[in-house]
Amino acid sequence: MIPIRPASTAQQVHDWLYRCVLRGDLLPGARLSETEIAAQVGLSRQPVREAFIRLAADGLAEILPQRGTYIGRISVRAVLSARLIREAVESDLARLVASTRPDLTAMGAELDLQAQADAAGDVPAFIEADDRFHHAMATAAGFPAVWQDLERLKAQMNRLRHLSMRSFDRGATIAQHRAILTALQAGDADAAEAATRTHLRQMLTELPQMAATYPDYFTD
Known part of the structure; x- marks a missing residue:
């Protein structure tokens, strides 16, 4: 995953992940970790969780209960x-x-x-x-x-x-x-x-x- 400077909002994290998915830096089936991404961007897990929800609303991710969040297929x-x-x-x-x-x-x-x-x-x-x-x-x-x-x-x-x-x-x-x-x-x-x-x-x-x-x- 490509590092970014610390983000201040869920929207910024979403926009970064959105670009990563479109560019193929995050491939279909890849699992997204709230903990890892939060540590990478210097945020708590809550805005990262919100970013995942927005990414799912875009049709680019799937949130599976008890299993995690995965990049969706094309x-x-x-x-x-x-x-x-x-x-x-x-x-x-x-x-x-x-x-x-x-x-x-x-x-x-x-x-x-x-x-x-x-x-x-x-x-x-x-x-x-x-x-x-x-x-x-x-x-x-x-x-x-x-x-x-x-x-x-x-x-x-x-x-x-x-x-x-x-x-x-x-x-x-x-x-x-x-x-x-x-x-x-x-x-x-x-x-x-x-x-x-x-x-x-x-x-x-x-x-x-x-x-x-x-x-x-x-x-x-």
């Missing part, structure tokens, strides 16, 4: 639902951006950062730049809050991405992002929508392969 249904919603929303955002032709400098900058992270083999940085690329598209469309709404839906999707991007060709993701950006810069709404849908459907290939490779990590 929900295939939740991944597919989030992907479906993202495709519907982001394909519309792509059409909006292509039709209004706003400044796309931020998207280009994140694409460059993603390429740098890929070259360095830094998967967390790669995915962070990926997220910012999509956030920048929502912002360019004039709907930055839409991305925040999507963020709340895609926790299980992000867990899959941190797993799959260690196995799949990250260059393919960069190429898909480049195709989206090129279409947006050209003001081609049809091409931008098509490129966005192609990109977000990549997960339909990754998910079954990851579930077959790591069956103990997934649940329906």
Whole structure:
């Protein structure tokens, strides 16, 4: 587990654990110890217990009476639902951006950062730049809050991405992002929508392969 500076609230402990689960630092089935985490972050067990409850409410942990708290498995249904919603929303955002032709400098900058992270083999940085690329598209469309709404839906999707991007060709993701950006810069709404849908459907290939490779990590 990754050490952190002493936290002052259950929310901070929750946020740290949340990131650890999404990044794969805490794998499905891992047991969480109130005592160990409380000692690690310099808190009593009560805020740590509250953080566990919040993590369970997120669908990322299971609290089993008399047995303890365990990191939950990745929900295939939740991944597919989030992907479906993202495709519907982001394909519309792509059409909006292509039709209004706003400044796309931020998207280009994140694409460059993603390429740098890929070259360095830094998967967390790669995915962070990926997220910012999509956030920048929502912002360019004039709907930055839409991305925040999507963020709340895609926790299980992000867990899959941190797993799959260690196995799949990250260059393919960069190429898909480049195709989206090129279409947006050209003001081609049809091409931008098509490129966005192609990109977000990549997960339909990754998910079954990851579930077959790591069956103990997934649940329906």
